[in-house]
Amino acid sequence: xxxxxxxxxxxxxxxxxxxxxxxxxxxxxxxxxxxxxxxxxxxxxxxxxxxxxxxxxxxxxxxxxxxxxxxxxxxxxxxxxxxxxxxxxxxxxxxxxxxxxxxxxxxxxxxxxxxxxxxxxxxxxxxxxxxxxxxxxxxxxxxxxxxxxxxxxxxxxxxxxxxxxxxxxxxxxxxxxxxxxxxxxx
Amino acid sequence: xxxxxxxxxxxxxxxxxxxxxxxxxxxxxxxxxxxxxxxxxxxxxxxxxxxxxxxxxxxxxxxxxxxxxxxxxxxxxxxxxxxxxxxxxxxxxxxxxxxxxxxxxxxxxxxxxxxxxxxxxxxxxxxxxxxxxxxxxxxxxxxxxxxxxxxxxxxxxxxxxxxxxxxxxxxxxxxxxxxxxxxxxxxxxx
Numbered sequence: 001x002x003x004x005x006x007x008x009x010x011x012x013x014x015x016x017x018x019x020x021x022x023x024x025x026x027x028x029x030x031x032x033x034x035x036x037x038x039x040x041x042x043x044x045x046x047x048x049x050x051x052x053x054x055x056x057x058x059x060x061x062x063x064x065x066x067x068x069x070x071x072x073x074x075x076x077x078x079x080x081x082x083x084x085x086x087x088x089x090x091x092x093x094x095x096x097x098x099x100x101x102x103x104x105x106x107x108x109x110x111x112x113x114x115x116x117x118x119x120x121x122x123x124x125x126x127x128x129x130x131x132x133x134x135x136x137x138x139x140x141x142x143x144x145x146x147x148x149x150x151x152x153x154x155x156x157x158x159x160x161x162x163x164x165x166x167x168x169x170x171x172x173x174x175x176x177x178x179x180x181x182x183x184x185x186x
Numbered sequence: 187x188x189x190x191x192x193x194x195x196x197x198x199x200x201x202x203x204x205x206x207x208x209x210x211x212x213x214x215x216x217x218x219x220x221x222x223x224x225x226x227x228x229x230x231x232x233x234x235x236x237x238x239x240x241x242x243x244x245x246x247x248x249x250x251x252x253x254x255x256x257x258x259x260x261x262x263x264x265x266x267x268x269x270x271x272x273x274x275x276x277x278x279x280x281x282x283x284x285x286x287x288x289x290x291x292x293x294x295x296x297x298x299x300x301x302x303x304x305x306x307x308x309x310x311x312x313x314x315x316x317x318x319x320x321x322x323x324x325x326x327x328x329x330x331x332x333x334x335x336x337x338x339x340x341x342x343x344x345x346x347x348x349x350x351x352x353x354x355x356x357x358x359x360x361x362x363x364x365x366x367x368x369x370x371x372x373x374x375x376x
Contacts, residue, residue: 018245025237034225041221046214081329087337095339096330096347100354103326103333107290107318115225119232122240122294123322127314130301136311136374145318148369152319152362160354167346167353184340 028129037115044077044115052077060089067157068150071102072109080106080117093178096164101157108149111142236294244298256299261308264300267367270313270320271360278323278359280352287328296321315370316363323359327352 056073059065074083083102087095107123109116124145128138169176247253263269277286286292300317303309309317326333330348339347 014246014249015242016245017249018241021244021248022237022241025241026234030229030233030237034229037225037228038218038221041224042214042217045217045220081333081336084333084336085338087334087339090337092340092343095334095337095343096350099326099330099333099337099347100351103329107293107322107325115228118228119236120290120294121233122236123290123297124318126240126294126297126299126301127304127317128301129298130304131311131314133301133305134311140373141314144315144366144369144373148315148319148362148366151365152358155361155365156354156358159358160350163354164346164350167350171346171349172342181342181346184342 024133025125025129028132029125033114033121036113037118040113040115047077049077056086057089060086063158064154066090066094067097067101067154070098071105071153071157072150074102075105075109075116076113079115080120083116091182092184093164093168093181094161097157097161100160101153104153104156105149108145108152111138111145240294240298243295244302247299248302253299253302257303257306257308260296260299261303264303264313264317264320265309266313267316267363270316270363270367274320274323274359274363275356277321278355280349280356283324283327283352283355284330285328286324287326290322290325293321293325312370312373315373316366319359319362319366323355323362327355 052073056070059069059073070086071083074086078085080103083106084099086102087098090098106117107120110118110121110124111128114121124142128141131138131141165178168178168181172181244253247256263273277283277292297317300309300314300321304311304314330351331344334344334347
């Protein structure tokens with residue numbers, strides 16, 4: 001009987017521990033995220049889609065903005081996963097690099113702008129809530145995560161662009177050029 | 187007579203201004219209210235269910251002692267830059283990264299575990315920044331064909347693009363961790 005009772009309390013204990021975790025996650029950072037997301041959703045709807053697409057097209061023309069500003073605009077305004085549709089403004093040869101840059105920004109952006117990828121907040125929040133629990137400020141972490149993220153997606157875009165150029169003749173056959181890639185029929 | 191005309195014009199201008207103001211505020215309030223609705227919707231449908239799931243996993247892991255085992259394996263990797271690079275190289279292996287990608291579940295669980303290690307003092311806080319990038323080298327590797335298709339990429343682009351992104355990660359993953367490590371200096375001054 002005693003063993004049974006101990007077993008039962010151990011069993012319940014498993015979930016009590018989970019309950020504590022649940023409450024600390026829910027009460028810790030989430031309220032701020034909710035208010036922030038409300039403001040940003042409102043801003044996005046006031047700015048409007050057409051204007052954003054114009055900005056995206058303008059940023060697609062330059063190699064630096066193509067892998068920094070353009071993925072940021074995509075993630076901020078269209079959010080994950082619709083952000084990748086901005087790839088349509090680019091020639092074929094840049095599409096893998098743009099996808100790589102955009103998708104690699106879907107977590108660094110969440111520290112400052114959680115609305116961009118609310119289903120995957122805990123890549124950032126998991127670590128950030130640990131910092132918060134020991135009384136450290138997380139503002140600086142969020143900003144650095146964002147800025148380093150921009151540098152990283154720029155490098156990633158450039159590297160993936162090169163690798164795409166390197167692999168094209170090796171995978172699609174000798175003599176297949178990037179121009180052929182751009183001109184291919186669907 | 188002229189005075190009367192002026193005052194009528196004044197009234198019209200004033201009422202025009204008020205209508206414009208009312209419309210503007212109405213639009214702003216509607217946008218904010220709609221934003222609130224979207225946010226709560228998103229919380230109920232995506233975020234809180236994930237918190238429930240992750241609370242269950244973390245609760246079990248901590249209570250059963252599996253947590254200690256994982257922490258013992260993870261702590262030496264997450265507490266210094268070399269360990270983080272090794273972690274990044276592992277999750278970035280081109281055949282492993284597409285498996286680890288979906289929903290960023292693995293990255294989120296490892297992230298939360300690193301968070302608890304920071305609370306326990308087993309991982310120094312300034313490692314948080316490089317850790318973000320080390321646990322996330324595989325980001326989106328499961329989604330490359332779909333992501334490219336969303337960007338209206340043609341079939342041959344997908345054929346080249348998938349390996350291009352996967353190989354790129356093994357190089358840029360390490361660079362990302364190193365840059366984040368350098369950027370973490372002075373983050374938490376003593």
